[in-house]
Amino acid sequence: MQVLRRRRRALFVLTGLATILLATSSALPAAANPRPPDPLQRQVDAIHATGAVGVAAEVTTSPRTRNRARAGTAERGTRKPMPRNGRFRIGSATKTFTATVVLQLVGEGRMSLEDTVERWLPGVTGGDGLDGRAITVRQLLQHTSGIPEVLPEVAALNSTGGYWAERFRTYTPQELVGLAMRRSEGVPTDAAWSYSNTNYILAAMIIREVTGRSWDREVEDRIIRPLGLSGTSTPGTAPFIPGPHARAYAAFGTGAGTGIDVTALNTSMAIGSGAMISTTHDLGRFYAALLGGRLLEPAELAEMTATVAAPGLGVRYGLGLGEIRLTCGGTYFGHPGELLGYRTWAGITRDGSRTAVVYATSDGGPDTQQAMRTLVDQELCGAAAPGEGRTG
Numbered sequence: 001m002q003v004l005r006r007r008r009r010a011l012f013v014l015t016g017l018a019t020i021l022l023a024t025s026s027a028l029p030a031a032a033n034p035r036p037p038d039p040l041q042r043q044v045d046a047i048h049a050t051g052a053v054g055v056a057a058e059v060t061t062s063p064r065t066r067n068r069a070r071a072g073t074a075e076r077g078t079r080k081p082m083p084r085n086g087r088f089r090i091g092s093a094t095k096t097f098t099a100t101v102v103l104q105l106v107g108e109g110r111m112s113l114e115d116t117v118e119r120w121l122p123g124v125t126g127g128d129g130l131d132g133r134a135i136t137v138r139q140l141l142q143h144t145s146g147i148p149e150v151l152p153e154v155a156a157l158n159s160t161g162g163y164w165a166e167r168f169r170t171y172t173p174q175e176l177v178g179l180a181m182r183r184s185e186g187v188p189t190d191a192a193w194s195y196s197n198t199n200y201i202l203a204a205m206i207i208r209e210v211t212g213r214s215w216d217r218e219v220e221d222r223i224i225r226p227l228g229l230s231g232t233s234t235p236g237t238a239p240f241i242p243g244p245h246a247r248a249y250a251a252f253g254t255g256a257g258t259g260i261d262v263t264a265l266n267t268s269m270a271i272g273s274g275a276m277i278s279t280t281h282d283l284g285r286f287y288a289a290l291l292g293g294r295l296l297e298p299a300e301l302a303e304m305t306a307t308v309a310a311p312g313l314g315v316r317y318g319l320g321l322g323e324i325r326l327t328c329g330g331t332y333f334g335h336p337g338e339l340l341g342y343r344t345w346a347g348i349t350r351d352g353s354r355t356a357v358v359y360a361t362s363d364g365g366p367d368t369q370q371a372m373r374t375l376v377d378q379e380l381c382g383a384a385a386p387g388e389g390r391t392g
């Protein structure tokens with residue numbers, strides 16, 4: 001019996017050794033001919049190297065063909081990996097959703113792009129050189145209204161002390177517009193392109209006046225639910241991100257490393273302009289549906305993609321949608337986004353066949369933003385990456 005046990009142990013050891021040797025010998029050709037590094041992973045690693053805590057990206061060429069890559073960690077000081085298809089605040093990419101709802105209402109004949117702000121929001125816009133009777137809905141969506149930016153008045157977005165004091169504060173749209181009007185410097189309408197989040201706060205207010213329902217409800221019923229964007233939401237005044245997500249960090253311009261944890265935030269100051277939460281996969285699906293004609297009729301999509309020069313940004317801007325030049329020739333559409341510790345860049349080819357979405361946590365800097373833009377450019381420029389079609 002003991003002899004039998006010894007033989008079984010010997011057989012077990014030999015079998016294990018054989019398995020190891022077989023695995024080692026099988027691995028030798030792979031080591032001699034290593035698989036080329038995945039280009040998407042290289043680009044994500046390059047973004048991480050600029051100082052971001054975590055980075056994640058997804059490139060899609062059809063509903064079933066996509067490539068994902070991640071780098072860094074979901075939480076500073078830990079080894080916790082970036083979540084697969086994690087949720088994050090998409091910042092100004094929200095503007096594309098808002099513009100889509102407005103253009104749907106235009107297509108339904110319920111309003112016009114040439115309607116004035118005064119028609120829908122009487123007495124709301126008024127300041128030095130500003131007259132709501134001369135500012136149109138088109139100008140709001142195109143950032144040619146001359147209406148000043150409100151976000152410098154929001155303490156939670158501008159300093160560490162302001163964040164701790166007001167991160168849970170709720171703003172009303174009317175309050176935000178009033179704060180912006182105090183900053184009016186007499187910029188004449190239609191004189192120049194000037195990016196202002198206040199434009200889209202006003203657009204959200206107009207949506208409510210036209211429909212009798214909130215901006216949140218219209219985005220949910222017209223876009224999120226029909227497209228099945230399960231990781232996308234309009235959080236209202238809720239300060240927390242539901243589901244799997246990476247932490248966000250901000251240094252508030254002090255250059256002090258990655259700064260403090262700013263994940264919790266009541267984003268009511270960004271209604272219509274930057275409040276939404278989504279995932280890389282959902283954003284890709286949204287932009288593909290939009291450029292693919294599933295959300296707007298041809299006439300309204302043509303209005304959205306008719307662009308004007310946006311001086312200083314190196315892009316052209318339509319209605320809630322940027323047009324960006326590709327280094328390989330031609331252009332693509334999309335929108336960057338940033339809101340207190342989360343940065344994103346989303347792009348889609350003009351024919352809607354290929355999307356690229358990336359986000360990073362922590363403020364980063366010009367190098368981070370440029371690396372994100374480079375990733376989208378290279379992924380949309382054409383050649384399918386090795387390993388494309390798998391998810392990871």
